[in-house]
Ligand SMILES: *[C@@H]1O[C@H](CO)[C@@H](O)[C@H](O)[C@H]1NC(C)=O
Ligand SMILES: *[C@@H]1O[C@H](CO)[C@@H](O)[C@H](O)[C@H]1NC(C)=O
Ligand SMILES: *[C@@H]1O[C@H](CO)[C@@H](O)[C@H](O)[C@H]1NC(C)=O
């Protein structure tokens with residue numbers, strides 16, 4: 001992925017090289033942040049002038065309905081997120097205005113699920129009034145989203161004193177699938193960085209971590225059944241994820257209401273797999289002899305499917321989410337074409353010279369293996385672009401960033417649930433305000449039928465890993481990813497970028513206050529509290 005995507009970067013070369021240019025003169029207007037406004041914008045939101053004060057030493061969250069570890073840990077987490085560490089004693093007595101708030105009653109109707117899942121109920125209602133502060137939700141997931149909203153409404157007035165306006169929120173997501181992709185193959189990312197990213201995701205109401213865990217460059221997944229895969233396919237023994245670390249990441253995501261969908265991309269993008277699994281990759285030929293190069297997984301050998309069956313049986317157990325992403329993109333046919341055994345196999349199967357048929361054959365067998373271990377699957381678009389007969393249970397992800405709404409149209413026309421990624425490449429950076437283009441992209445903005453639109457279950461933004469690692473992945477991802485989060489959560493009518501900018505500015509400053517090095521996206525300006533590191 002990513003490497004063949006056309007770059008539409010309009011680079012202001014002169015400005016960047018010379019360090020000045022006429023465009024800079026236009027960037028004098030800074031955006032003034034809002035105060036106590038939520039991001040993403042709820043479906044219905046209204047606030048009053050009534051200001052309630054909160055003494056952080058007296059405030060608590062209270063579960064008035066169902067509760068569980070997920071809710072308890074949210075209470076604990078948000079005490080710190082909103083109020084910081086509570087070591088200081090009360091020393092400030094404000095004049096009360098509308099009243100004092102001493103608790104948020106969180107009323108979850110149904111028993112907690114153990115894991116988040118596609119289609120979970122994330123709706124909630126939040127009321128802050130003289131009668132009290134109440135959050136109602138059907139599920140614990142709705143409670144998580146609502147507590148985040150509540151936390152964004154609270155402003156610090158002094159060391160111990162905080163305030164929140166009277167507020168009414170009725171909220172639910174527009175799309176079920178709201179994802180962020182990180183790539184840990186091009187560059188390894190530490191567990192701590194992945195967790196920091198998950199925490200940031202939860203604060204923009206993302207609910208899917210698409211973990212592009214392996215690729216050509218490295219294989220950091222430590223397999224129980226095939227330990228040599230990371231030993232030989234990882235960059236080195238420190239750049240791999242142990243089973244314990246993977247479990248730690250899944251657990252951290254669970255507590256935040258985030259699904260972990262791992263991607264094991266094949267038959268292409270699998271060079272790192274071949275370092276340890278003998279005969280898995282196709283031997284490329286020059287003339288009549290193997291030339292030492294390897295291509296995609298060899299679809300003509302039964303041993304390939306034997307390996308895949310054993311491998312995905314393990315993946316099915318390790319990752320609790322119903323979905324695994326199986327990739328299927330950018331399969332290079334040249335190596336298959338060069339290999340005489342594959343030519344013979346094509347003949348035997350009556351595929352003629354249509355290598356898309358061979359790919360389809362491979363994908364069909366892989367899908368059977370994966371359904372056989374009771375997993376659902378996501379795939380990149382070209383698996384169905386080639387009209388392969390793929391079961392309708394597949395979720396198809398659109399990544400080609402040209403005419404992508406046509407791809408959404410065609411994929412839903414074929415009856416597939418569809419996730420859009422094509423317009424949200426965070427890794428394709430350029431100078432200037434870039435987020436407005438992300439904001440303008442709407443997965444529902446095509447001329448399909450109501451039936452087709454229902455099949456668009458959401459979107460994903462992505463940070464491919466060629467040029468990011470621990471040093472910059474958080475700052476390059478945030479807060480631009482949040483822009484996509486609002487597109488996927490809020491109503492379709494929330495699309496005015498000028499109106500959104502001050503709220504985004506506040507959201508970014510809030511992220512900084514919360515410890516994330518979220519980069520500047522609106523041009524010149526400042527945050528009340530800047531990012532700093534201890535020296
Ligand atoms: C909160 O109330 C104050 C007045 O008490 C008002 O100035 C402010 O705009 C209100 N904020 C919101 C978000 O409604
Ligand atoms: C929130 O309020 C709306 C409108 O009053 C109601 O239809 C909905 O069921 C409520 N949702 C929850 C989760 O309580
Ligand atoms: C490819 O075909 C040749 C000749 O038919 C055979 O000797 C060889 O074992 C085959 N290679 C593989 C990997 O199946």
Ligand SMILES: *[C@@H]1O[C@H](CO)[C@@H](O)[C@H](O)[C@H]1NC(C)=O
Pocket residue numbers: 406409447448
């Ligand atoms: C909808 O868009 C598709 C793809 O661009 C096009 O083929 C079709 O003619 C359009 N239909 C209408 C009613 O505009």
